[in-house]
Amino acid sequence: MTRMSRLVAEFIGTFWLVFGGAGSAVFAAAFPEVGIGLLGVSLAFGLAVMTMAYSVGHISGSHFNPAVTLGVWAGGRFPARDVLPYILAQVAGGILAALLLYGIARGTPSFDLATDGLAANGYGQHSPGRYSLMAGFVVELVLTFMFLIIIMGATHRKAPAGFAPIAIGLALTLIHLISIPITNTSVNPARSTGPALIVGGWAVQQLWMFWLAPLLGGLLGGMAYRSMFKDDSAPDITGETQPVT
Numbered sequence: 249m250t251r252m253s254r255l256v257a258e259f260i261g262t263f264w265l266v267f268g269g270a271g272s273a274v275f276a277a278a279f280p281e282v283g284i285g286l287l288g289v290s291l292a293f294g295l296a297v298m299t300m301a302y303s304v305g306h307i308s309g310s311h312f313n314p315a316v317t318l319g320v321w322a323g324g325r326f327p328a329r330d331v332l333p334y335i336l337a338q339v340a341g342g343i344l345a346a347l348l349l350y351g352i353a354r355g356t357p358s359f360d361l362a363t364d365g366l367a368a369n370g371y372g373q374h375s376p377g378r379y380s381l382m383a384g385f386v387v388e389l390v391l392t393f394m395f396l397i398i399i400m401g402a403t404h405r406k407a408p409a410g411f412a413p414i415a416i417g418l419a420l421t422l423i424h425l426i427s428i429p430i431t432n433t434s435v436n437p438a439r440s441t442g443p444a445l446i447v448g449g450w451a452v453q454q455l456w457m458f459w460l461a462p463l464l465g466g467l468l469g470g471m472a473y474r475s476m477f478k479d480d481s482a483p484d485i486t487g488e489t490q491p492v493t
Contacts, residue, residue: 249307251330255337257308261300262341262438265312268296269424270367270443271349273432290424293433298417305413313436314338314459315466319396322470338438346442361447368443368451369434369458377429381457384431388461389468391423392435396469401477434458435465 272292276284284292301310309326311317314335320326350366353359368374371384379387401407402415420435427433434440440458444451 251333254308254330255333257304258311258334258337259341261297261304261308261310261312262338263345264300265293265296265436266342266345266439266442267349269293270345270439271352273367274349274353274364286425286428289428290421293424294417294419294421297420298413301413301416308334310413312338312341312438313462313466314438315392315436315462316396316399317466318463319392319466319470320399322467323396323400323474324470325400335438339441342438342440342442343445344442346446349443350446365451366443366446367432368447369432369440370451370454371431371457372454374450374454375430376432379430385457385461387427387430388434388458389465391427392462392465393469393472395419395423395435396466397473400470400473431458435462437462 269289269292272284273289277286277289297310297312300312304310309320311320311334317326317331317334317338321328321331346366350361353361353364353366365374371379371381375384398419399412399416402412423435424433427435437459440455444455444458
């Protein structure tokens with residue numbers, strides 16, 4: 249596949265992840281009497297990444313997340329020259345999704361951006377459970393670290409073929425079940441950036457943490473997997489990618 253094809257796949261995949269996951273939180277989480285709640289939002293994120301991994305994983309490797317891109321590079325499965333283009337495509341997809349979510353949400357008079365927050369991530373008084381900066385940083389780092397371990401293992405050449413998107417989608421569901429009360433769950437800087445830019449103010453001021461913690465967690469996760477398991481499942485200089493989400 250050409251680089252442009254791979255970047256378009258990353259753009260579309262990240263768009264769907266943010267639109268589907270954050271959209272479920274904005275529109276359906278607390279819908280009167282039949283809201284899907286925390287479990288439903290968690291499933292929405294997992295289903296979004298799983299469906300796109302099956303759809304475009306063979307094109308781009310289906311990262312949809314700057315932390316994953318950095319992590320698989322650190323794990324020796326992704327060329328350095330493609331890291332920045334992938335991240336830019338992912339962030340652009342997340343921003344477009346957030347813009348569309350905002351436009352749709354404004355279609356009801358009950359929506360208030362200042363109150364509802366467009367599923368933006370936060371800590372302190374902007375954490376759903378009022379968790380501190382330190383608590384948020386630790387959970388985002390640890391969960392992204394584990395996400396990379398799961399991704400690297402599920403996409404290894406010796407892993408059962410065809411099941412990686414399911415394992416990764418369920419992992420993302422579990423991650424959200426753990427951390428929505430703490431930070432509204434990021435583990436993905438592109439997912440955090442779009443809503444933060446729309447909300448502005450506090451969301452932009454706190455955005456640094458939702459870049460730093462996931463990127464660090466992803467980097468450490470990729471390095472740890474490569475070190476612990478002497479991973480040799482994919483080339484690191486040819487530009488070829490494995491279906492990692």
